[in-house]
Amino acid sequence: MEFWQAIRLGISGIMGNKLRSFLTMLGVILGVSAVIILVALAEGSTQQVSERIQSMGSNLLSVSIRGRGNTGYLSYEEVLKWEAYEGVSKVAPSISTQVQAKFGNKTKDVNIEGTNHSYHEVRNTHVVMGRGLTPIDVEFREKVAVIGANVAKELFGEFTPLGEHIKLRGINYRVIGVLESKGSTIGGSSDDAVLIPLTSAERFVGTRGIRRVYVQAENPETVDQVVAKLTEFLTDKYKDPDNFSVFNQTEMLQTVNQVTSMLTVMLGGIAGIALLVGGIGIMNIMLVTVTERTREIGIRKAIGAKKRHILYQFLVEAVVISALGGVIGIFLGVGIAKLISVFTSIAIKFSLPVIFIAFFFAVLVGIVFGVYPANKAARLNPIEALRYE
Amino acid sequence: MLKMSNISKIYQTGAVEVIALNKINLTVEEGEFVAIVGPSGSGKSTLMNLIGCLDIPTQGEYWLDGQEVSKLSDDELADIRNLKIGFIFQGFNLLHKLSALENVELPLIYRGMNAKERQERALRALAKVGLEHRLHHKPSELSGGQQQRVAIARALAGDPPLILADEPTGNLDSVSGKEVLASLQELNQQGHTIILITHDTQVAERARRIIRIQDGSIVSDERMG
Numbered sequence: 001m002e003f004w005q006a007i008r009l010g011i012s013g014i015m016g017n018k019l020r021s022f023l024t025m026l027g028v029i030l031g032v033s034a035v036i037i038l039v040a041l042a043e044g045s046t047q048q049v050s051e052r053i054q055s056m057g058s059n060l061l062s063v064s065i066r067g068r069g070n071t072g073y074l075s076y077e078e079v080l081k082w083e084a085y086e087g088v089s090k091v092a093p094s095i096s097t098q099v100q101a102k103f104g105n106k107t108k109d110v111n112i113e114g115t116n117h118s119y120h121e122v123r124n125t126h127v128v129m130g131r132g133l134t135p136i137d138v139e140f141r142e143k144v145a146v147i148g149a150n151v152a153k154e155l156f157g158e159f160t161p162l163g164e165h166i167k168l169r170g171i172n173y174r175v176i177g178v179l180e181s182k183g184s185t186i187g188g189s190s191d192d193a194v195l196i197p198l199t200s201a202e203r204f205v206g207t208r209g210i211r212r213v214y215v216q217a218e219n220p221e222t223v224d225q226v227v228a229k230l231t232e233f234l235t236d237k238y239k240d241p242d243n244f245s246v247f248n249q250t251e252m253l254q255t256v257n258q259v260t261s262m263l264t265v266m267l268g269g270i271a272g273i274a275l276l277v278g279g280i281g282i283m284n285i286m287l288v289t290v291t292e293r294t295r296e297i298g299i300r301k302a303i304g305a306k307k308r309h310i311l312y313q314f315l316v317e318a319v320v321i322s323a324l325g326g327v328i329g330i331f332l333g334v335g336i337a338k339l340i341s342v343f344t345s346i347a348i349k350f351s352l353p354v355i356f357i358a359f360f361f362a363v364l365v366g367i368v369f370g371v372y373p374a375n376k377a378a379r380l381n382p383i384e385a386l387r388y389e
Numbered sequence: 390m391l392k393m394s395n396i397s398k399i400y401q402t403g404a405v406e407v408i409a410l411n412k413i414n415l416t417v418e419e420g421e422f423v424a425i426v427g428p429s430g431s432g433k434s435t436l437m438n439l440i441g442c443l444d445i446p447t448q449g450e451y452w453l454d455g456q457e458v459s460k461l462s463d464d465e466l467a468d469i470r471n472l473k474i475g476f477i478f479q480g481f482n483l484l485h486k487l488s489a490l491e492n493v494e495l496p497l498i499y500r501g502m503n504a505k506e507r508q509e510r511a512l513r514a515l516a517k518v519g520l521e522h523r524l525h526h527k528p529s530e531l532s533g534g535q536q537q538r539v540a541i542a543r544a545l546a547g548d549p550p551l552i553l554a555d556e557p558t559g560n561l562d563s564v565s566g567k568e569v570l571a572s573l574q575e576l577n578q579q580g581h582t583i584i585l586i587t588h589d590t591q592v593a594e595r596a597r598r599i600i601r602i603q604d605g606s607i608v609s610d611e612r613m614g
Contacts, residue, residue, distance in 0.1 A: 005498055016486050299482045302443060303496040303543065304471020306464045382443050386482065 006309075010316035013289070014324075024285040025325035027278025028362050032329025033336060034271035035358040036350070040337040042267050044347035046260035053253050055182055057124040059089070059217040060249040063230060065210075066242070073209025076116075076198060082215060085229050087222030092119040093210040095201045101147075101194060102167040103155040110151055110194045112168065114201020122216040125190045130162045130177030137197040145173040149181035150191040168194070169204070223250045268354065272361065278325070279365035286318050286373035297377050298385025311378040318370025319363060326362035330355055390582055391417040391440070391551065396449035396459075398435050409435040411605040412449070417584065419550070422577040424585045424596035432605040434555075437586045441476060441553050442469045454550050471499050475544025479556035481536045483528040483543075489515065490524040493543045500547065514542040518572055534565025541572055545581075552576065554585045558592055570595050 014021040065073055079093045095114040100107050119125065120132045127146060137144055145166060152161050165172040173196060181191055202208055215230065217223045227246055234244045290297070297310055334350065341348040398410040409432045417423055427433040438444040439451065442458055445466070451459040454473050461469065475496075476482075483492045493511040502510075515521055518538040528536050537557060544552050554573060558566035574595055577583050585596055593599050594613075601609040 012486060295482075296484055299484060300495070300499075301467065302441070302470060302476050302478075302482070304467050304499040304547075306467045306499070308464075309499055383438055386443075386478070 003312075006312040006316045007320065009313050010320045013313070013317045014320060017289075020285060021321060024281055025321050025328065027281040028275065028322050028325030028365070029278075029329040029332060031271060031275030031278045032326050032358045032362050033333030034274050035268055035361075036330060036333030036355055037337045037340070038267035038271050039264055039354045040333075040348040040350050041340070041346060042260060042264040043349040043351055044341070046257065046264070047349050048347040049256050049260065050253055053249060053256065055124060056249060057122050057214065057216060059220055059223055060122065061215040061217060061223065061226060061230065062247045062249075063213040063215065063234065064245050064247070065212070065234075065238070066244060073207070073211050074213065075209065079210060079213050082213075082230065082233075085226060087218050087226045087229075089216040089218045090118040090122050091216075092116055092122040092214045093198055094119070094212045094214060095198060095205055095207075095210060096212070097201075097205050099168050101151060101155065103161075103164065106155050108151055108154045109192075110148070110168075111192055112201065112204070113193055113195050114198045114204065115195055116198050118216075119195060119214070122214045123190065125182070125193075125195075126180045127177040128180045129160070130175070132177050133195060133197055138199050141199040141203070142197055143171065143173045143200055144176045144197065146177040146179060146195040147175055148179050148189070148191040148193040150189075151194055152178045166194075168196075171204075220250055223248060271358075275358070275361055275365055278362075279322070279369040282318055282321055282366060283369035283373060286314060286370055287376070289317070290314060290373050290377040293377075294380060294385045294388040297380050298382050298388065301380070301382035302386060307378040310380075311374045314374035314377045315367065315370045318374065319366040322362045322366025322370075323359075326359040329362065330359060333358075390419040390421075390454060391415070391584075392450075392452040393439075394450050396439060396446045396451060398432075398439065398444070399447045408605055410439070410446070413605075413607060415600070415607065417582065419582055420577070420580055421598060422574070422583045422585070422596045423598045423600060424587060424593035425600045425602060426587060426590060426593045427602035428588060431603050433586055433588075433602050435605075436602065437553065437555050437584075440551075440584060441474055442466045467499075471496055471547065473549050473551055475547065475549040475552040477537070477540050477544050477552065477554035477557045479559040481528070481533075481540045481560070483536055483539055485528050488525045488527055489520060489531065489539045489542075492528070492539055493546045496543060496547045510546050510548075511542070514546040515539070517545060518542045532565065533561050534568050537561060537565070537569050538572060541569070541576075545576070550582060552581050552583045554583065556587055556589075557585070558587075558589070566592075 076093060079091055082088055082091045092115050097112050098109060099112055101110045115133065116138050117133045117135050120127065132146055147161060155161065155166060156164065161175040161178060164175050166175060179190055179193070182189065215226065217226045227248055230246050235241060238244050300310060337348045337350070340346060393413055393415040396410060396413040397408065400407040400409055413436065425433050425436060439446055442453070445461070446459050449459065450457060453469065458466065458469055484495070487495070490511055493514055494507050497507040497510060512521065515524060518541050520535060520538055520542065523531060523535060528539065531539065557569055557573070561569060570592065573583055573585065585593070587593055598612045600607055
């Protein structure tokens with residue numbers, strides 16, 4: 001009961017001076033909302049980047065050959081042998097080049113990728129219409145093409161492209177499928193791609209040999225093992241490690257997460273400093289309040305208030321200011337972050353623990369910075385306090 | 390009821406010692422109406438602070454309602470003030486943000502009394518001073534005399550054995566002053582022990598016993614009628 005009484009007294013103290021209380025609260029409000037907004041933005045971007053990395057395919061490794069020496073590039077047969085390695089799920093080689101695709105009088109610059117049937121799964125690019133590449137397409141050097149969503153839209157508009165022929169460097173390719181739209185991803189969008197059988201592409205590009213291979217590991221645990229095995233194979237073949245590289249998506253994801261979580265902590269910390277400054281504002285105002293209300297404290301003490309009664313009263317006032325500021329800050333922060341994401345299409349992600357931490361930190365700041373003024377009030381001498389004008 | 394023996398209060402300001410009270414001996418019985426009179430600087434404020442347990446003496450013993458209070462801690466003194474003394478001040482000393490009723494309830498809050506009993510007691514005390522129709526007025530909405538009656542109600546609410554009034558008419562016009570003094574007399578007739586501190590001999594004459602104090606010592610102690 002004494003507790004509720006103290007809260008009531010605290011609130012009436014705050015209501016007694018609305019403008020000043022609000023200005024004091026403002027420091028906490030801005031601090032809490034800054035924490036929420038900055039962390040929401042940082043975590044939103046983290047999530048967006050990780051999703052983009054993951055959309056390239058799961059447990060993905062990609063091997064690139066840079067060397068030009070006598071050893072040359074990889075052959076399809078060589079590459080297919082990797083599928084037998086322990087921990088490897090699928091292997092999709094890729095030969096790519098940029099050309100102009102033509103249908104009727106419409107043209108579009110596309111990214112040709114010569115690959116095999118595994119590509120769809122390894123690169124996480126699914127066919128939404130028609131069918132994907134098959135081993136037979138590769139074996140018989142079929143002139144067939146699976147086209148990206150943008151390519152389909154720009155060349156065919158509303159018409160179904162299936163069964164139509166598009167011209168790539170003057171050669172007719174029959175469209176057998178359309179890929180699902182993925183938007184922009186790291187490492188080029190599949191929306192502007194045209195997939196053709198690897199064997200057709202070899203002739204097309206004019207070089208035999210594969211410079212890039214996508215490898216899917218069975219699960220995240222086998223990724224390292226597969227990297228080791230591939231590195232061993234490539235070192236054996238090319239000697240100089242500068243001639244090839246094995247890109248590990250899982251590792252990249254970890255790096256990105258490390259960097260962004262550091263970013264989150266940093267931004268949160270900076271916003272936390274704003275909260276601390278808000279706390280100093282509370283202390284400042286509470287000290288003024290205590291001085292102003294010296295006579296009131298004297299009266300309360302004269303009629304029997306103990307030290308702790310006075311201490312609670314002023315402490316509660318400080319805590320109510322900071323807690324109320326915290327609640328307003330949460331609403332403001334969430335609102336502003338949502339506005340930012342609506343108007344700038346920057347991704348945001350609210351973290352409930354961070355919201356709670358920001359709130360409790362605000363309350364803690366109120367307690368820490370309220371104790372000194374409250375204690376000062378509690379220790380006033382009643383006679384002197386009563387005499388105070 | 391109240392017994393002071395050899396009470397001294399010495400203030401130390403730098404190297405100078407100021408003897409505010411010098412070996413005061415004072416006994417007040419239950420039901421008395423005592424006025425303590427003296428010019429300013431005579432030590433009567435110091436005496437009132439000691440009687441009111443707002444301060445402790447440098448030397449001597451002070452028994453209040455059967456308890457020795459001269460060596461208690463701040464919080465223990467707060468308890469004594471809350472339970473045994475009702476204060477009436479010259480400047481009313483009401484909390485201007487609280488209503489009359491809330492002001493009267495305040496000492497009971499610090500006593501830890503529940504809301505229902507607190508309100509009943511406060512209502513009864515306000516009725517006693519004739520302010521039952523001004524419960525929810527703020528002090529600023531009341532006249533000086535009414536404010537002082539709220540303060541009297543506050544002093545009464547806790548039903549303390551001793552009521553201590555410090556220049557209760559000092560800030561009032563003569564009509565309101567007379568009203569307040571009449572209330573105090575009435576309370577005394579109902580059995581409350583009252584100690585009135587004033588520099589005004591006319592006010593003091595309402596009491597049944599007048600103690601004159603000068604230079605920190607009691608110079609006369611006379612009972613009327």
